[in-house]
Amino acid sequence: MGDWQIIEGNVTAPRGFKAAGITAGLKPSGAPDLALIYSETEAIAAGVFTTSVVRAACVDYCRQRLQQKAYARAILCNAGQANAGTGDQGWQDALETAQLVAQHLNISPDAVLLASTGVIGQRMKMEAFRAGIPQLVASLSETGGDAASQAIITTDLVTKAIALETTIEGRPVRIGGIAKGSGMIHPNMATMLSFVTCDAAVSTHLWQEMLTRAANKSFNQITVDGDTSTNDSLIALANGQSRTSAITEMNADGEKLEAMLTEVCQYLAKAIARDGEGATCLIEVQVTGAPNDAAARQVAKTIVGSSLVKSAIFGRDPNWGRIAGAAGRAGVPFEQDHLRIKLGDFLMMDGGQPMPYDRQAASDYMRQIAQDSSFPEGGQRRDNPLIIAVDLGNGSGKGSAWGCDLSYDYVKINAEYTT
Amino acid sequence: MGDWQIIEGNVTAPRGFKAAGITAGLKPSGAPDLALIYSETEAIAAGVFTTSVVRAACVDYCRQRLQQKAYARAILCNAGQANAGTGDQGWQDALETAQLVAQHLNISPDAVLLASTGVIGQRMKMEAFRAGIPQLVASLSETGGDAASQAIITTDLVTKAIALETTIEGRPVRIGGIAKGSGMIHPNMATMLSFVTCDAAVSTHLWQEMLTRAANKSFNQITVDGDTSTNDSLIALANGQSRTSAITEMNADGEKLEAMLTEVCQYLAKAIARDGEGATCLIEVQVTGAPNDAAARQVAKTIVGSSLVKSAIFGRDPNWGRIAGAAGRAGVPFEQDHLRIKLGDFLMMDGGQPMPYDRQAASDYMRQIAQDSSFPEGGQRRDNPLIIAVDLGNGSGKGSAWGCDLSYDYVKINAEYTT
Known part of the structure; x- marks a missing residue:
């Protein structure tokens, strides 16, 4: 085990992050289905997305956003509709949801990232987004990680969430993460989503490199049935609110941070594998x-x-x-x-x-x-x-x-x- | 459909081939478990084998034989033990079975090819081979294809067998084939085996090319569960007994022969896929x-x-x-x-x-x-x-x-x- 301890709070454990999860009416079941993770300050953002050439609109949207500028303030995630196989309408719907979030958070739409999971080929329930997003923003809290972890799952048996804390320059540095697995009772819900927050200061390029390596040792090494989804996304924000020096190269602090990031990803990945449909071990x-x-x-x-x-x-x-x-x-x-x-x-x-x-x-x-x-x-x-x-x-x-x-x-x- | 008709007799339909299948006591069930296909004259031989680096002794044996000289007179196939994961002893056992067949057929051991299917890691029941091979050779007949098709299956629901006939230079030319599928009730019996006989005259190099292309459009395009076996083998013999001119290039006759070979392989491959464990369609x-x-x-x-x-x-x-x-x-x-x-x-x-x-x-x-x-x-x-x-x-x-x-x-x- 590395030089860290498990703490409470998952994605809201790192400083400067809030989260929320509500029932917006996107899932037929009436379970929570809309989650928001919010950084009080601009965070650098890294992402790893499905390698499929059939991709949901939200995946194309995030890839485009991160290519333009690898920063973000918010991640909106809905469960219920995947917004995949939805053509041009799906792209317009994605843009509108980002704009709604930006408007109610009073931030730029470019600072909003999106993720969806659910049925392929069904249009997003835009009325539910329009009614739910103001309520979601109002629900943001520093203890909202659990609610967010509940709202992103589909048929997962349990939520997947963890936070770890280490010390850099004598200050606490935290990484939190939540994930949903390939609970595929509903058709096409093979999607794996994970969102990671971190209050370390790290350079954009290095953060993406660390995330890619961590994903290769964790999420890319689990398999439930071999099916890669149209929506698979791993997004990691680092907002520097630990007020430690910026890590710009792979020195001892960089290695410590990457090891902790890898541990968070492996914990979540193993939880997804264990929660594979019908699995007993x-x-x-x-x-x-x-x-x-x-x-x-x-x-x-x-x-x-x-x-x-x-x-x-x-x-x-x-x-x-x-x-x-x-x-x-x-x-x-x-x-x-x-x-x-x-x-x-x-x-x-x-x-x-x-x-x-x-x-x-x-x-x-x-x-x-x-x-x-x-x-x-x-x-x-x-x-x-x-x-x-x-x-x-x-x-x-x-x-x-x-x-x-x-x-x-x-x-x-x-x-x-x-x- | 091509320019051919379905005929009876499977691997013994082409001229100059005999076959047999007996119960030698290799399977615990007491079902037929030892098959032999025999060409009265030297036949050119082509093979396509498992791409796994964990291979049964019989696969290594056949690859070595065909690399040395692409001719054969006989194919011995047993069901019950795979002779894979059996180390040096397995190689010695393979050599002995080839020698036994050669001795009783009065041919060179180099003219005997081998295939096995069954449990990995168990030694071949050599006493059963020693007792069974003389009986097997004595049972060879021009109508023995059906008996052979019975003796190569393990948990397949039905036998897989076909023969087609076309006309080249006014003479009948026939291709017959049998196969066993991935009936994996018993552990490690994922093996796909197929044996094809042909009475056309064709050059060695061209026959291997035709077989490789046919395999790529048939056996290599089926999947039951994605598991490639240690023992997968497709072996095709062509003995020229149709007394047609030797096909040495891809002219009209070559294309006709390859199309018929592909059809035989596709028929058998589809039969294997349909017979996948528990499959309903x-x-x-x-x-x-x-x-x-x-x-x-x-x-x-x-x-x-x-x-x-x-x-x-x-x-x-x-x-x-x-x-x-x-x-x-x-x-x-x-x-x-x-x-x-x-x-x-x-x-x-x-x-x-x-x-x-x-x-x-x-x-x-x-x-x-x-x-x-x-x-x-x-x-x-x-x-x-x-x-x-x-x-x-x-x-x-x-x-x-x-x-x-x-x-x-x-x-x-x-x-x-x-x-």
């Missing part, structure tokens, strides 16, 4: 011995994304053959004679040869992990993933990926809902 | 308007492999948003404003805009397709896939892919079996 695949870190991450993600591996884990079946098979097809070269596979403490393959192990004990380990890692009340941290450790014997690259098992309920959830 | 995704054919195939395969698309189809939910989402993340550039999506006759998206359509009628179409394409007795041809047509508006490339829906039974089958 979190899986962590640790790959070592790869030609480089990126190759290691690729192998880890291929294993954790294999439907055969995922369903074997749901069946508490220590099926190392499926793990070896997935490693082999990941597109990373290695000699199968060097392959080593461990499940928890059980060594199953070494030097490419099957090893004797206690099959029943290994299955019991899997069962115990699922029981231990079952979701506690209140979204407490789950530190107990099922560990699959794979060494390729072909270098010093290492990397991890996270996912969940594949259960009957995944199919039930995704098949039975009728649009 | 075959899905065909036709992509047009791609930068090139390979890009079109990539988009088609991404769509047909999407768990979200597959589970929506199981739910008979005309969820075009998931299709658009999968197309967008396939790694092929296009403008979303040019995207066009049809499900059967229902136009759902055009020019990137959602189109009005009769949702109930579209769902009824999906339900009807599943009903029509349900597996008839005797493994008859199913000509009625669910059609998803996607145009990217970015070129003239086109390609198709096939898969199946994702049902509760997939998870049940893959989770509940305990190794």
Whole structure:
């Protein structure tokens, strides 16, 4: 663990941030569905967005805004409609929502970023935005992080939120984050959204670099079902309100900040993976011995994304053959004679040869992990993933990926809902 | 349809081929588990094998044999043990089985090719091979194709077999094929195997080229769950017994032969996709308007492999948003404003805009397709896939892919079996 502690307040834990979440009537369920994160001063802004060529209007909007100027004051997020597959009308609707937020916050529309999640192809309920945004702005508070974390989720079982605090130059520096996962009971709600706030002072360029690296070790390393959404967005604001010196290069303070940012992203990413539809346990695949870190991450993600591996884990079946098979097809070269596979403490393959192990004990380990890692009340941290450790014997690259098992309920959830 | 007709006999339909399938005691179930395909004369041999770096001994063996000399007289295939993850012992066992076949057929061991499917990491039951191979050779017959097609399957619901006949230089030329699919009830039985026989005369180099292209349009375009096996093999023999002139270039006869080979491979590939575990219907995704054919195939395969698309189809939910989402993340550039999506006759998206359509009628179409394409007795041809047509508006490339829906039974089958 790094040099930080967990604190309360998620995105409103860093100084100078407020947040709110309300029910605006965008979701048929009547649950909270409109969130706002607000920085009292201008914040530098970094973003990582879906790589899909089919993108929601809000994603195109944010990319354009951040390319023009990497600053922001507010992030508006709605749940209910994705504003994807909505053509020109969707773009106009996005512009109008940004203008409404800017007007009521008395800031420039250019300082407003947007995110949406929900049904693809349905127009945004603009009347609900027009009525809800003034109320949302009025609800902003320094303890509004929890309300915001509630309003961005769709079918997630729990909210995902965390804040960490460290010390730089003797002053507290905080990073908070909230996320929603791929709760896809409703059609097309595969979207992963995460919003991160930070009160450190950091240069624009460095903040984007840190966020990109953190995303590559966290959100880009989780998989529930391999589907990338039209709306996936990770946006991070840093407003400098900790009043520490600006970090402009990767010195010790820079590394401390990036490590804490990475930890926030990994915590949220793991929470999303654990909350995969119908999942009964979190899986962590640790790959070592790869030609480089990126190759290691690729192998880890291929294993954790294999439907055969995922369903074997749901069946508490220590099926190392499926793990070896997935490693082999990941597109990373290695000699199968060097392959080593461990499940928890059980060594199953070494030097490419099957090893004797206690099959029943290994299955019991899997069962115990699922029981231990079952979701506690209140979204407490789950530190107990099922560990699959794979060494390729072909270098010093290492990397991890996270996912969940594949259960009957995944199919039930995704098949039975009728649009 | 091409210039050919369906005939009986599958791999023994071409002249000069015999086959056999027996129960050697390799499968715990007592079902047939050992198959042999034999050419009375030397046949040129081409192969396409798993791209995984974790490979069964038989795959390494065949690759080595075909690199040395692309000829063969016999293919031995066992079901029960995959001979993968078996280390040095597995390689020795592979060599011994080839020697046993060669000895009893009185041919060179170099003329024997091998394929295996079954449990990874278990040693081959060599006593069963030693006892079974003499009996297998004694059972060879000109009508043995059906017995061979039975002995190569594992948990497939039906056998997959076909033979086609065309005319070249006024003489009948035939191609026959059998296959087993990814029936993965047993652990690690994700293997796809297919064996093709042909009595045309064709040059070695051209035959391999034809087979590679045919595989790229068929077996490489199906997906059940995205898992590539340690044992996947497609082997094709051509023995020239039709006594037609040798085809040495892609003239009209060459094109005719390749078209018929492609049709055989596509028929078998579709049969494998339809027989995916727990599947209730075959899905065909036709992509047009791609930068090139390979890009079109990539988009088609991404769509047909999407768990979200597959589970929506199981739910008979005309969820075009998931299709658009999968197309967008396939790694092929296009403008979303040019995207066009049809499900059967229902136009759902055009020019990137959602189109009005009769949702109930579209769902009824999906339900009807599943009903029509349900597996008839005797493994008859199913000509009625669910059609998803996607145009990217970015070129003239086109390609198709096939898969199946994702049902509760997939998870049940893959989770509940305990190794």
